[in-house]
Amino acid sequence: MPPTVSVVVPTHNSSKTLAACLAAIHRQRHPVTEVIVVDDASTDDTREIARRFPCRLLVTDRNVGPAAARNRGIQASSGDLIFFLDSDCAPEPDALGNALAILRDQPDVACVHGIYSLEPLIDDGPVEAYRLLHGHYWRLRNVGRVRTTLFAICLIRREVFTSVGLFDEKLRASEDVEIGDRMGDRYGIVLTDTMVCRHDDDDRLGALLHKQFRRSQMLIPVARAERGPAGIRANTRAGLLTATLVPATLPTALLTGGWPVLSLLFLVLFTVAEPALLRFVLRQRGPAFTAFFIGVHLLVQLAVVSGALVGGVRHLLDRDFGPTRASLAAKTSR
Incomplete structure (x- = not known):
């Protein structure tokens, strides 16, 4: 049967x-x-x-x-x-x-x-x-x-x-x-x-960014509870890091005559951080949409990083914030 x-x-x-x-x-x-x-x-x-x-x-x-x-x-x-x-x-x-x-x-x-x-x-x-x-x-x-x-x-x-x-x-x-x-x-x-x-x-940018921020708050608590190797990740470390450095380096413009040189450099690095993704989007939708894609993708990566940081802090302050097994392990170790 x-x-x-x-x-x-x-x-x-x-x-x-x-x-x-x-x-x-x-x-x-x-x-x-x-x-x-x-x-x-x-x-x-x-x-x-x-x-x-x-x-x-x-x-x-x-x-x-x-x-x-x-x-x-x-x-x-x-x-x-x-x-x-x-x-x-x-x-x-x-x-x-x-x-x-x-x-x-x-x-x-x-x-x-x-x-x-x-x-x-x-x-x-x-x-x-x-x-x-x-x-x-x-x-x-x-x-x-x-x-x-x-x-x-x-x-x-x-x-x-x-x-x-x-x-x-x-x-x-x-x-x-x-x-x-x-x-x-x-x-x-x-x-x-x-x-x-x-x-x-x-289909709305604001709702998308809010969802990514909210959902990514569980990334660090769940990762800390994982017992095996990391599984599938939608975003690469290189993409998340270079995206974070784009706004983080904006204050350096004060040292370069008003030009955000480092931010522009990290924006370029972010664009090419995942070359296979870049080629895929270009092949599917062409250059104009690819530029739009990169802009939205940058904002999404920043929402993910921000949410992960907030979630990590919440987990440190309250071990009940996160998976049940992580909370039980924390209570057992006290």
Whole structure:
């Protein structure tokens, strides 16, 4: 008998994309056993949209975050395999079948996750195009055996949760990275470019920067809790460092007659810090968009660094700020 597959879709205020997500699930060439939508206290008509589709709808009475929503879906599901999908993602028809083939052909693999398409789910302009280009690039760069799990589109064996536990509900960001580290060397993890979804990403610069700042606050606490080698990183150290030095060296203009020579130098170094990314964007969208991409990318890197620094300080002052296991370890060592 082929394995049964439960689909779990955590969602919050996803009226814009949920119908496309659920329609794409039902277009999968490999049939699914059940679809469970976990509505995390939406205030729009998300629940009404879910009820139009053959799925089981679970509703939280307060907003608990994606980790807790996924946990509720896991506990309510019955499949041998769980296909996680974010509600702003629409998988290509062969996505599930391709992931199943990897699990079948590589018995030591317990988790397969995929990449974003360059084609948006809904085209909302240049900021979203930036996000999709970068998101597609860094996932494609890491295709193969990895130590990190990314649950936007992911197929995983149920036994993993029995063994390592559920998602850490304290985390509203990096919860997938944290559970991937707990999987460690016990379970194989594959990032594949054969499991593809179209994604509706951030399309407003302010909202994007705020999200990056908020989410990156968990980077240092989660990294300090990691027991194995660092997993997938969307941003390189060279890019983060040179981006930070662009504004950091602006005061030196007072010593050079008003010309921010060092800042301009670090801007050039930032531009070429990831030559493969630069070539990729040029090839995909041309020089004009590449200039726009570099400007937005600089701001995003600064938001990530700022958030990481704030999160690091918060973690030092309050060890409860971060993964549960890090908090327990800190209390045990006292």
